[in-house]
Amino acid sequence: MFEMIESVFNWIQSQYLIWTVLKIVVIVLPLITAVAFYTYFERKVIGSMQIRVGPNRVGPLGLIQPFADVFKLLLKEIVLPTNANRFLFVTAPVIALAPAFAAWAVVPFNDFLVLADVDAGLLYVLALTSLGVYGIIIAGWASNSKYAFLGAMRAAAQAVSYEIAMGFALVGVLILAGSMNLREIVLAQQGGIFDWYWLPLFPLFVIYMISGLAETNRAPFDMAEGESEIVAGFHVEYSGAAFAVFFLAEYANMILISGLTAIMFAGGWLSPFEGWPVIGDTFLGQGSIIWFLAKTVIFMFMFLWYRATWPRYRYDQIMRLGWKVLIPITLVWVMLSALMTVLGIVVKGS
Amino acid sequence: MIVQELIFYAFSLVMVFAAVAVITVRNPVYAVLFLVLAFFSAAAIWMLLEAEFLAIILVVVYVGAVMVLFLFVVMMLDINLVPLKEGFIRYLPVAAIVAVAMAIELLMVLWSRGRFGVDMFPVPPPHSADYSNTRELGELLYSNYLLPFEVAGVVLLVAIIAAVALTLRTRPGIKVQNPSVQVRTRRDASVRLVKMKSEKPRGA
């Protein structure tokens, strides 16, 4: 019995394609589940911050609520606006979703759990996050609606502006780690919580999180939706399953950004207690996937925290912040991080 | 490798199709989207050549930024195609002559014996595992090609200056906010505490 399972397992491993597909499924399924519960988490967290209860009717503590939402969305009718561009209208949500999932291919969960251990992983992530904006623009244009179009234009300008700051923030990481491989970037941060890059690259860390908010169109940068100004922005004409896909893409992107922040600036799967006197020798000092997930959840929580805390920016304020504040700071800090490397202030993997 | 060839042909077919579509479709937005598709396929083909840095940079720069702005502009403009087609017949003969001449030249170059063809180029040896495309490019850019690299930077700087010089104008009489002034404002600027004697209720 056991031998049979083992031989089946070995056979699967030898079939490269099947094995890869299996790995993809193992990554994507939990991701979709995480998205579902992230919405529940969001409503609970914001509820408690605003001294409300949040969802508590469906299932114990309202835990089944996400599934109720999913069924509601899937069963609703998809309305196609008049004169909308049918093909692009239907394709747009898929274009928005695909990069959010594809980027997970290079994310290392721990030292060996990674779908594709590519050398240019950081660039790959940057390329894919920059593609997400196409879904939004195409959706806005194909809807043949003024509000949708306004939302799309806002989103395009915002995404392009903040991509630069985001890219430069990652250049700082690249300089210190000396590699674009995400696994090696994590390994370069070894040595406990004060060796992670959030400390030497603190401004870049903050800017990365701010740009992450802007890239995912989350509050306080949710101008593309701006429900009090342009109704719901780019997806105003979407309903049912198509809307659900946009929803999925937005939350998957948030989880992705949180995961990437954990990898780039918070040591990925490494333990914060690594090398500490007593704790460091126990199991707490070992790196593991649990640490990575915990860090990701902390950053995910921060996304919600921002939303509950800050009012929405105005369009010109967003542009000003991006071009005149964030980009100059990143430029200066990139040079400083080069200095830190040359002068040996930050040594990788120490 | 049969798989590699399959991938190559798939992407090159898509690329050629997209490139043709860019110049033949009527809707400019479609044209831009096809251009994006063409860039993407080109990036995939570069990837097959083990030029992963160039491939991804093509996606980051062109697909992720340049084409988004392009799409932005094309969508905002209401392009009327009819006036663009005026004079098409009139200029057709000259254009056709030039085009045919260029095409013949190209074909002659392609057919010139002993320059093109698979047998002319040996298969490049595969690189070792620790070979980094990015590092090699960086080393070349900052040594052999230092001056062209810097001058290219100057060209881009001039493009920025030119764009600003041609568009920036300060119109009189418009109200703008100065955020730094707004942020620096103090309570004294807007609130004045006035000491008043409390009035006594009538008849007390």
Place this chain on the structure above:
Amino acid sequence: MNSAQLLLAAPEFWVLVMACVIMIVDLFLREERRGIIHMLAMLTVIFAAIITLRGDFLANGLPSASAFNDSFIRDPMGDVLKVFSFVLMGLIYTYSKFYLRNFKMFRADFYTLSLFALLGVMLLISANSMLMMYLGLELISLSVYALVAFNRESGRGSESAMKYFVLGSMASGMLLYGMSMIYGATGSLLIPDIAEAIRVQGSDDILLIFGLVFVVVGIAFKFGVVPFHMWIPDVYEGAPPAVTLFISSVPKLAAFAMAYRFLSSGLGDLHIHWESMLASLAILSIILGNLAAIMQKNIKRMLAYSTISHMGFVLLGLLPGTAFGFGAAMYYVIVYGIMSVAAFAMIILLSSRGVEAETLDDFKGLNQRNPYYAAIMGLVLFSMAGVPPMVGFFAKLMVLKAVVEAGMIWLAVSAVVFAVIGAFYYLRVVKYMYFDEPENETSITAPVDFGAALTLNGIMIIGLGIFSSSLITICMTSFGV
């Protein structure tokens, strides 16, 4: 690379740094202190000239040296061209200040953009690889496109900038296409390596020849010779005269250097092929330039067509492929720069507040309004027509001598015939100035520095003519004649 190699590019670094400094200084200047910008720009070109003159090449006679992995070359020819670019630039700044102030366009952008264009000219003059040539060319073109549209209120300016941009981009595309073919045929971007590769594998290669065709098209566009001349009249007419001053003079020096390095140093073994191409371009330009100029009522368009014919003469000098011919062409292009700057300065002088002088009628009776400036304009026109003892005569003489020495008598004869026909329209302006009644009686005045620069310019035209051997010797020794 060591610091001695970096020092070879010292003039380039200086101009680059100063362009950035001027841009930043302008931020902190109040409107009425803008004069400082002008001072800084003058200082830039003067100091750049000093650095270049004190280099080993003009002072100590070093033949040549290259830096940046051979993509940058310093030699006497380049240094002479650069020094004259600086001299012309100094004159241009002096003239254009008057215009810019008059027409309320006195902004620092003009100085920054033109300094970047100057940097492009310097890099193109020193370019020793196809990559640097392309980048230098683009640096000039980009700055000039913006300068042409510099007067934002002028619809004509924007239109001509747009035309120039579209045609210029196409020419750049052609040039790149040709370069890619040459790279494919020889496997190198560096000019000396290309020459070496052609020497080894022979010049009978269809890929090389097609590459050469496209490169010649690109060069012809930059010179503005027929049939790639369409942009010249429109741009000269649409651009502010302050900008036309620049376009018509300094970039031509760079175009000459590029043509020399590419055609002679790089593709010298293909001489028989490019000789005939240049011959047809040259003779067409001389014919069309001179005939079309006769029909112009607009002085700027007239000068534009005269430029086309002059550039035809420069190509005449280039096409024999001899050292003497190159020296003659270099002499011609420098002389043309000096003459053209003076001619456009006169247009600026005649433009009164808010109204630009455009038609030939504006020159009527100039002698009565200001005999001194009329005399200088007369000098310029006689020189352009090629009347001795003005410098323009010797320039034509040297070029024709080079062509005759190469045995192309018919080419020389037809060039002379059309030059004589062309003399008509120059002399017509002289007739307007001296024998017609002015339409506008107000006398003409100019600031002191403008007058001084124009006087200097006039002295150069006649002085370099009477003592013609001085500049000719400098040009010829650059090519070892």
